[in-house]
Amino acid sequence: MTSTRTRGSRSPLASVGLHATLVVASVIAVFPVLWILLTSLKPAQHAITTDFVKEPTLSNYTYLLESSHFLDWFLNSVLVAGVTTVLGVFIAATTGYAVSRFKFPGMKPLMWTLLITQMFPMAILIVPLYNLMGQLGLLNQPVGLIITYLTIAVPFCAWMMKGFFDTIPVEIDESGRVDGLNPFGTFWRLILPLAKPGLAVTGFYAFITAWGEVAYASAFMVGDENLTLAGGLQTFVTQYTSNWGAMSAASVLIAIPAAIFFVFAQRHLVAGMTAGATKG
């Protein structure tokens, strides 16, 4: 990439302006997150004060783990998001490969379907899916939510996987064919191992999407121990009571794993996404 770009050197005034703007923007970006972190370390009864932490305490965290259903919610979320990710990526990978490599009748409509379903508002599917899950007895069950989340994950994973397969040279497939592998063999033995970073990123994205989903989770899961994190967090801050201490501690525990993964994956996330979107 372009490392040395010589431009007219900045005047000191422009330099100050640049740094001032970026400092202000960074503070706005970081402050809410930092504030929640600080709040989570204050005693619950002081949560809403504007003092900085005077007597740091982990009491909010112990309350959360011992006296609330936080662990249930956390495990529900891990289960739902994890299974969704594995199933979604698994089903979508072959499709991504097929639309990347072959020209076949029905390909164009399929690509369009994948693209259009990505802009489906949940509003159109939520009622039929709710009724369907009700009839199958899957409301309040992780399985129901997993099936529902596949509607979000599959089109999106297939689209992103296509973008990644497009970046793997076709010569590799050809050499596989020359060696006598059929298309499935080529895909399984040669291309899939090369696409591991792509699989990881797609999987991460599917995981985060399911981890942060609110609408289906709010509608389908009721009862304190069946909730996922998105629903559980809502119970701390209702219209009438607000347990801001517990809320802030829960926020920190939910955000940390996501943030750690994110730091590793963020470069590839944008690349994969915009590649998938622009190469249609």
Next chain:
Amino acid sequence: MAADTSQSVVKAADDGVGNDSAVRGRSRWTDSGNTGNTRNTRNAGGLRRALATHWYAWAMVAPVVLVLGVIIGWPLVRGVYLSLTDANERNVARDIGARHIDATYEFIGLDNYTAVLGDPVFLQRLVWTVVWTVACVSITFVLGLTLANMLNRQFRGRAAYRMALILPWAVPGFVSVFAWRFLFNRDNGILNKVLDGGGIAAVPWLDDPTWAKFSVIAVNVWLGIPFMMVALLGGLQSIPGELYEAAEMDGASAWQRFRHITMPGLRTVSMTVILLSTIWTFNMFPVIFLLTRGGPGDSTEILVTQAFREAFITSPRDFAVSATWGVLILLLLMIFALVYRRSLRKQGEVW
């Protein structure tokens, strides 16, 4: 090995963001156009031959086609059907204890549509949804572009700023929204405490219709900037530096360089992120639902939260009307996508 491939993925993807994707897109289109033609010319016996040549591909896409058909296609058809009935909580099939009650709702044609479209509420929601989408996307784009341009320069501390600015993206959306609710708290939130310190009266961030609208937009912009900024930064980095050098030699001002090199260079990536974020914002459920619940009153309710409210919050739950709102939202989005694509085509951009 893994590192190598990931590198190449990024590089190729970065290229894709830049100029070559338009070319790629075009060649793909003509390719598939050709297959369409050859398919038409060999009708007789073509099916068996097609099966022989394409069964690999078809077998590979079969799982997704199946899954999409069952869990998206069927509910979609069912949703459209429900919107033509009077289904609600009281007349759908349900089990009360061991007793099973069959559905008793009836087909009522387009009555739901005339009712929803005839209700001034629809126009209100639509206008606010459009205002919300346009405001969010344009503000996010302008701020994202500004920050991306700043970060694209050489200066000390660049990596640290970049890290700080993408932080909101690393936090799950619903967590951030709750954090903001905490900051916006009327009596004890830090924002009002700070204003109070400056001698300014407390602002009813979430309790006054106008301020609530301002607040939801502000939060959504805050959430959206990192993606916008990083995507545009990728686009900026794919513009060759020589172009800027040449322009500078010719005496082009900073504004001229931005206008004639940066903006055209960013075209493809801007088109994509604007389309994506428009669709996302139009359907942005969590920000509004978690921050204001559509309130105060119904002043921040957008189309999507309205559809959710009909089916899951009002009593009795009205499934048919909710489905009607859903179908209308989908139609609006599809019209938008078609118009958008057509306008790109007119400008010679095949997407």
